Structures are given as C-alpha cells and as structure tokens.
Amino acid sequence: GENVEQHPSTLSVQEGDSAVIKCTYSDSASNYFPWYKQELGKRPQLIIDIRSNVGEKKDQRIAVTLNKTAKHFSLHITETQPEDSAVYFCAAQDSGTYKYIFGTGTRLKVLA
Amino acid sequence: GAVVSQHPSWVICKSGTSVKIECRSLDFQATTMFWYRQFPKQSLMLMATSNEGSKATYEQGVEKDKFLINHASLTLSTLTVTSAHPEDSSFYICSATGLGYSDTQYFGPGTRLTVL
Numbered sequence: 120g121e122n123v124e125q126h127p128s129t130l131s132v133q134e135g136d137s138a139v140i141k142c143t144y145s146d147s148a149s150n151y152f153p154w155y156k157q158e159l160g161k162r163p164q165l166i167i168d169i170r171s172n173v174g175e176k177k178d179q180r181i182a183v184t185l186n187k188t189a190k191h192f193s194l195h196i197t198e199t200q201p202e203d204s205a206v207y208f209c210a211a212q213d214s215g216t217y218k219y220i221f222g223t224g225t226r227l228k229v230l231a
Numbered sequence: 232g233a234v235v236s237q238h239p240s241w242v243i244c245k246s247g248t249s250v251k252i253e254c255r256s257l258d259f260q261a262t263t264m265f266w267y268r269q270f271p272k273q274s275l276m277l278m279a280t281s282n283e284g285s286k287a288t289y290e291q292g293v294e295k296d297k298f299l300i301n302h303a304s305l306t307l308s309t310l311t312v313t314s315a316h317p318e319d320s321s322f323y324i325c326s327a328t329g330l331g332y333s334d335t336q337y338f339g340p341g342t343r344l345t346v347l
Contacts, residue, residue, distance in 0.1 A: 133306060153332045162338040163275065170334075208274060212334060217263070219336060221274045 121146040121213045125222025131166055132199050133230050140225045143191040148214035155208045195208050199229045233259050235327050245347055252310045252342045254325030260305040261327035269322040278314030281308050315346040
C-alpha cells in the first residue's frame with residue numbers, strides 16, 4: 120500500500136519569507152495529491168491539490184510541484200503571513216481504494 | 232463548495248456508555264464517507280471507509296464491533312463508539328466525496344470525544 124513521508128515536522132520562518140514542505144510517496148500509481156491546512160481544533164481545509172498529469176500548480180501565494188519520477192511533491196508558500204501559521208498535511212490518494220494516505224504533518228510558525 | 236457538517240462538536244461521556252456521531256453532506260450527495268481519528272499533535276488516521284448502502288470497510292487494527300458505522304443515505308453517515316473507554320478519547324473527523332468530487336475529500340468540523 121501507499122506510504123507518505125513528510126518533512127520537516129516543524130518549520131519556523133520570518134514573516135515575508137518563503138516556506139517549503141516536502142513529501143514523498145511510495146506508490147507510483149497514485150495520481151492525486153492534496154494539501155490540507157489545519158488550525159488547532161479545526162477541520163483540515165484543502166488549500167491546493169495536484170494531479171499526476173501536471174508538474175506544477177499555483178494559486179496566489181501557494182504552489183505545489185510534483186516530480187513523478189522521484190515520487191515527491193512539495194508545497195511552497197511565498198510571502199508568508201502570521202495567519203499561515205498552522206499544521207499542514209500532504210496526502211496521496213491510493214490508486215486502488217481512493218483512500219488518502221496522510222503525511223505526518225508540518226507545524227508551520229510564521230514569526231512576525 | 233462542498234459542505235460537510237458533523238454533530239455533536241464535542242461530547243463528554245462516562246466510561247461504558249455509547250456515543251453516536253453524525254456526519255452530513257449538506258449540498259452534495261456523498262457516495263463515500265471516511266472516518267478518521269486524530270490524537271493531539273498527530274496526523275489523521277483513517278478508521279474506515281463507508282459507501283452508501285453497503286458495509287463499511289475498516290482499516291487494520293480498528294475494531295468494527297466497537298466502532299459501528301452506518302451510511303444509510305447519500306447525505307448521512309454515523310459512527311457509534313460502543314462501550315467507550317478513556318483511551319477512546321480523541322478528535323473524530325469525517326470526510327466525504329461524491330459525484331463530481333471523486334478525488335477531493337471535504338472534511339467535517341470534527342467531534343471531540345472525552346470519556347471519563
């Protein structure tokens with residue numbers, strides 16, 4: 120089955136700097152990779168996703184890149200703001216069952 | 232967008248009692264719903280997958296007789312924690328996908344269960 124690793128587990132950046140979170144997956148057949156942001160005690164919220172037929176996707180300050188050959192994908196947040204502080208989870212959708220396999224999460228702290 | 236609600240948002244119960252949590256898709260038909268549990272500072276762990284009108288598929292290590300899942304309609308799934316114990320205390324979150332949303336899971340707000 121699919122296995123997803125996520126790094127780093129914690130990340131502190133100064134406001135205005137960029138943040139990068141990386142994930143690797145094991146199942147080459149996986150074809151959908153969403154990223155979720157979760158604030159303390161709240162539901163995970165989809166912030167961006169990418170499908171395997173695309174190498175990069177951007178939405179304002181957020182971008183995701185996918186390298187199918189290396190089986191890794193990354194979240195890039197530019198011009199970080201304090202409200203970006205949260206836990207970010209990557210996931211890979213299992214090709215056979217459509218289940219999500221989540222990474223372990225990255226706690227991002229943006230310092231004002 | 233797709234909206235998923237969950238009820239109750241929090242519940243406190245005594246050890247040995249049963250608790251039912253409801254998950255509803257408000258503006259779409261949820262062909263598949265997923266139930267997760269999340270311990271503090273940890274990731275989401277999938278408990279089971281439920282498809283409307285059929286039995287839930289449980290992940291390895293999840294007791295199906297303890298965590299009863301029913302997906303009786305395209306807008307409602309329920310999770311019943313039977314004979315709850317303090318170790319069942321956790322944040323339970325459902326998600327749903329539906330027609331036209333086959334990839335993306337939309338999450339409910341979660342239910343915080345505390346078993347005394």
